[in-house]
Amino acid sequence: MRISWRSSGNRSSADAKRQGRGEYEFSDQFDGLGPRDVLNRRIIVELGSGLEINTQLEGRWTRSKPTIRRIDSSSRTPLIQLQLAAVLLMPKPIRTDRSWGHYRPVMQDDLYGILHINLNKVELVGTDALRIGIGEVIVGNAMYQAEELRYAERLELVRRCWHRKDAINGEIGGLLAEHERQVRAGGPILERGLEVVKQLQEEMARSAGDFGIVGNAPTGDVLPSLVEAVAIADVSSQPVPLDAIHPEQQELRRRSVRQWAQHAARGAESARFRRQMREAYRSTCVICGLQLPPLGGDGNPGVDAAHILPWRHYDLDVVQNGLCLCKLHHWAFDEGLIEVRKTDSGYAVAVPPEAEERVAAFGAGFSAEFLRQCQGAIQGSRLPENQGNWPSQAYLEERRRAFNPEQSN
Ligand SMILES: [Zn+2]
Structure with missing residues (x-):
């Protein structure tokens, strides 16, 4: 089974404003369960590693389609694609395909859509809940229609950033801590969760130079540069496989790793210093x-x-x-x-x-x-x-x- 974006197609003129704004629907089968079997149940997304979010969304039969809706229709709970994107630190997807971009990278704020969320687990829980697990996420824009994002790998990278958040620059570390709290709170991921990702994108774009790495655009995917910044901070904790090295080379290797570790340990502090200097002196x-x-x-x-x-x-x-x-x-x-x-x-x-x-x-x-x-x-x-x-x-x-x-x- 999958959750797929469907173009809204032709609408009456009253709906002209919303034209092109697609919907998310259940489709296909899973272990004998079809879309009709999973409706009217609150959707719990199993994220993996014991994490899950209760989305406050449900499948509902709307206009003869198994569409995903807010349980409380008066709430402003973000829809499934936005909650998922926030968990995975992805730029903000948009449902309006007319706005999608034509270029790479595909994932940029408001210029791409999540097309499919492939499920690797679909389980009815009690009488009112539905527990799903995610396999792949397919994203696209107007030109590149099917880019696969491997969900588990991406979540693992996000977790790695959480794990080393204290070693990175203050503001970024703080935003990562907030992101982790939002996800671990069990959901739903609300507006503030989306905001944190946006701030991380902007902050990382600003400070990438301080880490000596190439940054993301403030509207682009923040994860690669975050992972790189974390790796710089992480070096000091990496074990050195000394037994793989010729004895004469071992001392040399020890020294270079020690120096590298000192350098890395200083990384966060230096980044902060450069940043403060630039601000104090207006560059x-x-x-x-x-x-x-x-x-x-x-x-x-x-x-x-x-x-x-x-x-x-x-x-x-x-x-x-x-x-x-x-x-x-x-x-x-x-x-x-x-x-x-x-x-x-x-x-x-x-x-x-x-x-x-x-x-x-x-x-x-x-x-x-x-x-x-x-x-x-x-x-x-x-x-x-x-x-x-x-x-x-x-x-x-x-x-x-x-x-x-x-x-x-
Ligand atoms: Zn000068």
Whole structure:
């Protein structure tokens, strides 16, 4: 048996507004049960791994069809395809086939439909309930009519994200926790459940760059980038199959895994730091004033969160230990060609005496003129609005001491 989308077909003009908005119906047989046998029973979807949702929906004989309806027709309970999509963190499907898109990826908000939900379990429970299990979900748009989504695999990926939610960036972790609560509450999945998926899509599109991964579009499938972010956070807990490695290679492997694990453990914190920096400085380079936010919302920003005291030695992921710099000025700062100092009224960029000589030694294509352009007071408008987030004078001085140990202050 399956639950299938059926085009609404021709309607009277009174229904013109709803034209093209399909319905979901039971079809085919399962173990001797037909659509007529499963009507007027509340539908419980067995999700697997002991999870289930009571949808507050039922099959009802409507216009000579076994259509799926709300049990309480005055409620706003989302219909079956929306509840299922929310559980699986899919973009929002739409019943109006006229609105479906023509391109890949098929699954994008309001541009695709769930065409079939194939059932691998259909069981009548008592006199008023129907318990179903899901095999595959078939999605499509105007051009790609039958893309199969393997339900169990997808749910497993969702569960993996839940499991590691604490290791990921705060907002995303919080949304995953809320999603898990919604699903574990046993249903129905209400409007808020749909909203959480939307927020996850947007949040992941915004912060993918912070994880160093390619993000989803804010209207697209969030699961692949979530899984990747989780994998980064997950590395530290993965066992290393040492017995498969030549003894001489083992120490090497141990070391690289340890370093990778340290890096991964830092992943969430670094992502948060970069994000906070970008927000505090409005993606503006303090030295040249160029504002370079991520392009289109899901690209990478053109500014970096530079550490005043390098994290390798100090591990200080706080905004006061950061400077928002474009790629070029980040490089010059890291190379020690320019430095930032606290002044009475704010901050200024200085060029250390030996920098011009070093630059001259680079030779062609680069001149001291570049350094002179950086020099001078930093405009207050390029700094964070909140003065508490301004670069710490103590860190700036500590950096100068660390970089020029022979110089006294
Ligand atoms: Zn710059």
